[in-house]
Amino acid sequence: MSTIGCNEFLNSLGDWMEGERPSAALAHVRDCVDCRALAGGLEAIQRTAPALALDDPAPSPRVWSAIRAQLEQEGLIRTGSRGWAQALGSWLDEIFVAVPRPALAGAYLAVLVAVAIAFSSPGGRRVNEARWIDRMETATQPLSAQLASAEQDAVSSLRVSDPSVTASLHQNLAIVDNDIALCEKSVREEPENEVARDYLYDAYQQKADLLAQMTDRGDDGP
Amino acid sequence: MSTQPTLPAPRNWRTAGLLVPGLLLFSVVPASADRLAQHFKVEAHPVVTVHNPNGLVTVRAWTKSEVMVVSNRATDHVVVDAEQTGNRIDVLTRLVSETAAPEDLRADIEISVPEDAELQIHDDSGGVNVSNVLGDMNVETIAAGVDLEDAAGYLTVKTVGGAFQCVRCAGRIEVSSISGNFRFIDVRSYYVRAQTSTGNILYNGEFLPNGTYRLKNYSGVIEVRFSPSDSFDLSATSLKGKVNNQAKLDPPSHHRFLPRFGNALFGSFNSGRASVELNSFNGTINILKRD
Numbered sequence: 001m002s003t004i005g006c007n008e009f010l011n012s013l014g015d016w017m018e019g020e021r022p023s024a025a026l027a028h029v030r031d032c033v034d035c036r037a038l039a040g041g042l043e044a045i046q047r048t049a050p051a052l053a054l055d056d057p058a059p060s061p062r063v064w065s066a067i068r069a070q071l072e073q074e075g076l077i078r079t080g081s082r083g084w085a086q087a088l089g090s091w092l093d094e095i096f097v098a099v100p101r102p103a104l105a106g107a108y109l110a111v112l113v114a115v116a117i118a119f120s121s122p123g124g125r126r127v128n129e130a131r132w133i134d135r136m137e138t139a140t141q142p143l144s145a146q147l148a149s150a151e152q153d154a155v156s157s158l159r160v161s162d163p164s165v166t167a168s169l170h171q172n173l174a175i176v177d178n179d180i181a182l183c184e185k186s187v188r189e190e191p192e193n194e195v196a197r198d199y200l201y202d203a204y205q206q207k208a209d210l211l212a213q214m215t216d217r218g219d220d221g222p
Numbered sequence: 223m224s225t226q227p228t229l230p231a232p233r234n235w236r237t238a239g240l241l242v243p244g245l246l247l248f249s250v251v252p253a254s255a256d257r258l259a260q261h262f263k264v265e266a267h268p269v270v271t272v273h274n275p276n277g278l279v280t281v282r283a284w285t286k287s288e289v290m291v292v293s294n295r296a297t298d299h300v301v302v303d304a305e306q307t308g309n310r311i312d313v314l315t316r317l318v319s320e321t322a323a324p325e326d327l328r329a330d331i332e333i334s335v336p337e338d339a340e341l342q343i344h345d346d347s348g349g350v351n352v353s354n355v356l357g358d359m360n361v362e363t364i365a366a367g368v369d370l371e372d373a374a375g376y377l378t379v380k381t382v383g384g385a386f387q388c389v390r391c392a393g394r395i396e397v398s399s400i401s402g403n404f405r406f407i408d409v410r411s412y413y414v415r416a417q418t419s420t421g422n423i424l425y426n427g428e429f430l431p432n433g434t435y436r437l438k439n440y441s442g443v444i445e446v447r448f449s450p451s452d453s454f455d456l457s458a459t460s461l462k463g464k465v466n467n468q469a470k471l472d473p474p475s476h477h478r479f480l481p482r483f484g485n486a487l488f489g490s491f492n493s494g495r496a497s498v499e500l501n502s503f504n505g506t507i508n509i510l511k512r513d
Binding site for chain 1 (some may be wrong): 324327365484501504
């Protein structure tokens with residue numbers, strides 16, 4: 001059983017990402033679905049980033065600053081109010097300035113929305129359902145808009161000669177959209193259901209990954 | 223380090239006499255289709271990268287300190303390049319004609335590698351077959367299926383719609399897909415993490431002591447087969463679906479928070495030495511005795 005809480009874990013997130021894994025933090029991650037999802041998402045980016053950096057030219061780091069600023073403006077993330085948010089933000093900035101790759105924008109968004117979904121509500125599950133739904137919609141609506149915009153770009157730029165590949169990409173995009181719709185419905189019905197939120201987060205991440213793959217094919221051709 | 227590309231030896235006249243009428247009969251074989259073999263001397267732990275948008279990629283281990291790349295392209299609308307940089311071999315299929323039909327772009331590639339080779343394979347459609355390679359590997363596909371046999375190392379596989387099968391694999395396995403089905407047969411791995419959305423997952427292998435096995439999907443069926451001698455802690459949760467269990471479980475030895483939502487099952491089988499986590503959104507989870 002964990003001896004530290006979410007806030008304490010989040011305050012030490014920077015150390016965690018540097019590889020420091022004290023037993024109390026390990027126990028907390030084992031017990032807490034939200035923190036496990038967050039740490040898992042960040043570790044996935046950390047693992048993937050170096051390989052991706054080898055292949056792609058670097059667009060301006062301002063892309064990341066712009067995304068971050070927009071998310072702050074839309075209330076998805078906050079600055080200054082909590083130590084862990086700043087630590088996480090600077091850690092992400094470090095990663096994404098080092099690996100400024102458009103395909104990772106989706107992953108960046110997915111991680112940030114996970115943070116928003118999981119931790120935007122101080123007091124956690126004790127808050128009432130209406131407040132949960134309100135916060136959930138505040139958190140997910142801008143992300144849905146971002147993903148819709150990314151989807152438009154990815155679909156219009158897709159250049160794959162093999163029709164079976166194009167068909168597969170479209171078919172699987174529809175599957176992920178359906179998963180997102182089901183999870184959103186489930187979360188609306190049971191706002192405190194942390195498992196449904198976990199699945200919703202995964203579905204958003206899957207969509208971001210898929211759009212990144214489609215964008216890659218638009219850039220590279222067949 | 224690299225040797226010159228070698229074309230296959232000319233066939234003798236008798237063979238040619240048999241082949242020519244055959245080729246005339248089966249004229250669907252493109253006239254320009256050809257086969258090219260290339261050999262590269264390598265040291266221990268070579269890295270082989272393959273980027274083939276359409277076609278079958280077959281990789282086998284052999285005992286030579288050499289990588290052999292044999293490519294069969296459907297037409298001359300594509301070129302298969304194989305180049306060596308230090309201890310790395312890069313195989314790349316690229317398009318050289320803008321007017322080619324999709325079926326003209328296919329290239330099948332057979333690669334023989336030392337068993338400690340590390341592989342990085344990208345193949346959008348077609349298929350990927352790897353056998354007896356013990357090095358780490360990363361495979362990414364869109365629609366292509368991935369079949370691994372007797373592989374080990376750190377195996378990461380990502381498909382969009384392609385199925386994945388792993389027979390007698392060991393090491394660490396991480397696989398993800400959106401609609402691909404997964405089959406783990408006679409696996410001896412200490413870490414398996416598999417996630418698909420609509421695909422089914424079948425795990426019919428050993429649960430090693432201190433091993434971790436995490437299988438997750440949205441819909442579809444997760445089926446796990448266990449034997450009486452297995453020992454694992456089980457956590458199985460389907461938020462909207464069913465959990466069917468044939469294992470006689472002891473209550474969990476340590477306190478845990480039971481989820482308030484969905485159908486969940488927790489407990490230990492024998493002494494609970496491995497950790498098995500099965501999660502589905504609205505799919506069915508079956509924990510069944512092995513035949």
